[in-house]
Each structure stands twice: as structure tokens, then as C-alpha cells.
Amino acid sequence: MKQYPLPIAYAVLLTLCLPFNLLLAFLAFTVFPLVSSDFAESMCVLLFSLYWAAAAVLGIQNIRNSFSLYRQGEVIPCINSMLILKYGMVVFFAVNFIVILILMLFFTLGMFVASRGTMIFAFPVVLPIYVLIVLAAMAFTWLLLVPGAFYGIQVIRLTRAAGKTGTFAALIHGIFQFTFFLDVLDSMYLAVVKYGRGKKSSAVIAVLYILLIIGFIWLGMKLYGLL
Numbered sequence: 001m002k003q004y005p006l007p008i009a010y011a012v013l014l015t016l017c018l019p020f021n022l023l024l025a026f027l028a029f030t031v032f033p034l035v036s037s038d039f040a041e042s043m044c045v046l047l048f049s050l051y052w053a054a055a056a057v058l059g060i061q062n063i064r065n066s067f068s069l070y071r072q073g074e075v076i077p078c079i080n081s082m083l084i085l086k087y088g089m090v091v092f093f094a095v096n097f098i099v100i101l102i103l104m105l106f107f108t109l110g111m112f113v114a115s116r117g118t119m120i121f122a123f124p125v126v127l128p129i130y131v132l133i134v135l136a137a138m139a140f141t142w143l144l145l146v147p148g149a150f151y152g153i154q155v156i157r158l159t160r161a162a163g164k165t166g167t168f169a170a171l172i173h174g175i176f177q178f179t180f181f182l183d184v185l186d187s188m189y190l191a192v193v194k195y196g197r198g199k200k201s202s203a204v205i206a207v208l209y210i211l212l213i214i215g216f217i218w219l220g221m222k223l224y225g226l227l
Contacts, residue, residue: 003077003080004077004080004081004084006058006061006062006065006081007062007081007084007085007088007147007148007151008084008088009058010055010058010059010062010085010147011084011085011088011089011092012088013051013054013055013058014055014089014092014144015088015089015091015092017051017092017095017096018095018099020051024044024047024048027043027044028040028043028044032044055144058147059143059144059146059147060147062081062085062147062148062150062151063146063147063150065081066078066081066147066150066151066153066154067150067154069081069151069154070154070157070158073158075155075158075159075162075195076195076197078151078154078155078158079155079190079191079195079197079198080197080198081151082148082151082152082155082187082190082191083187083191083197083198083201085147085148085151086148086152086183086184086187086188087184087187087198087201087202087204087205089144089145089148090184090205090208090209090212092144093141093145093180094212096141097216098219100134100137101219104130104133104134142178142180145178145180145183146178148183148187149177149178149183152173152174152177152183152186152187152190153174153177155187155190156170156173156174156177156190157170159190159194164194165194173186173190184205184209185209188202188205188206
């Protein structure tokens with residue numbers, strides 16, 4: 001694992017996103033205000049900016065590293081880096097989805113309660129705003145998927161060069177690598193079927209995926225009062 005500092009660092013940093021934001025919120029409301037409100041605001045902005053700047057730098061470095069591995073013909077390091085990011089960030093993307101869903105739900109309920117129900121009449125105006133917020137959140141989250149997708153692209157290119165897949169199949173794999181949910185399944189297929197690697201970790205992720213799907217279905221049914 002010491003051979004893969006960039007993908008490991010990126011996956012760990014993003015996995016710590018929720019704990020980091022909770023810690024930042026705690027400091028913002030307890031420690032920082034003891035100095036001054038301006039200090040609290042400045043420190044929150046600084047720490048938040050540094051965190052995402054670090055994520056951006058690591059993401060770019062991973063993309064550059066993927067091209068370097070491709071030029072060297074290092075298919076196994078590409079596969080391992082791809083799996084580290086695809087499998088290692090499943091928890092992050094699942095938590096991110098749940099947090100966004102909960103925040104949107106509480107925001108909607110909060111606005112409804114605050115307006116004493118009159119918000120329903122403004123729904124045609126509010127709906128486009130909600131849609132834009134959701135699309136913006138999805139676009140930002142998608143950008144975090146890109147570094148792992150580039151490792152996948154290099155694996156696909158090397159697989160095609162080795163004659164293990166055709167041009168059309170490579171194109172489909174490439175699309176899957178940049179698609180939520182399907183990117184992990186596609187990486188699993190490339191690693192296990194094409195190269196016989198990552199079988200144990202793939203089995204664990206497959207079970208986790210099944211549990212997440214069941215959990216999301218249960219949560220959806222709970223929210224809509226079907227349970």
C-alpha cells in the first residue's frame with residue numbers, strides 16, 4: 001500500500017469530509033467565538049478553503065499520475081489505484097448522498113413550517129431553485145469522482161492495447177467510469193474478469209452495495225410513509 005500514496009491520501013481525505021465539517025462546526029460555535037466573531041468567521045473560511053484546496057491538489061496529482069502510469073505501461077498499478085479510489089470512496093459517496101438528502105428534507109420542512117404552509121403556493125417558484133441546488137451538489141460531487149475515473153480510463157486503454165477488449169466495449173467502459181454507481185461495478189468487472197485481481201475486496205464491495213441499495217429503498221419507503 002506504500003506504493004500508492006496519492007490514491008490513498010485522496011480517498012482518506014474525502015472519507016474524513018463529514019468528520020472534518022462536524023469538527024469545523026463545533027469549533028465555529030464553541031472555540032473560535034471566544035476570540036471574536038470575525039476570527040471565527042475567518043478561521044472557518046480558511047480551514048474550509050484549505051481542506052478543499054488539498055482535495056483539488058490531490059485530485060489533479062492523481063490524474064497526472066494515471067497518465068504517467070499509462071505511459072510506462074503499468075497496468076497493475078493502474079488497476080490497484082483505480083480500486084483504491086473506487087472502493088475506498090464508496091462510503092464517502094453513500095454518506096454524501098444521505099447528507100444531501102437529509103439537508104434538503106430539513107430545509108424543505110423548515111421552510112414549510114416557517115411559512116405556516118403558505119410555501120406550497122410558492123412551490124412553482126421554489127422548485128427550480130431546489131433543482132438548481134441539487135444539480136450543483138451533484139456536479140460538485142461528480143468532480144470528486146473524476147480522479148478515480150482517469151485511473152479507470154488508463155486501465156481501459158491498456159486493456160484495449162493488449163487486445164483484451166474492443167473499441168466499442170472500451171467506449172462503454174469509459175462512459176461507465178464517469179457515471180455514478182456504474183463506475184464501481186465497471187471497475188469491479190475490469191479488475192476481476194479481465195485481470196483476476198481484487199476478488200476479495202470486490203466481494204466485500206458487492207455486499208456493501210447490496211446493503212446500501214436495501215437501505216436506500218427502506219429509507220425512501222420510510223420517508224413516503226410506506227412503512
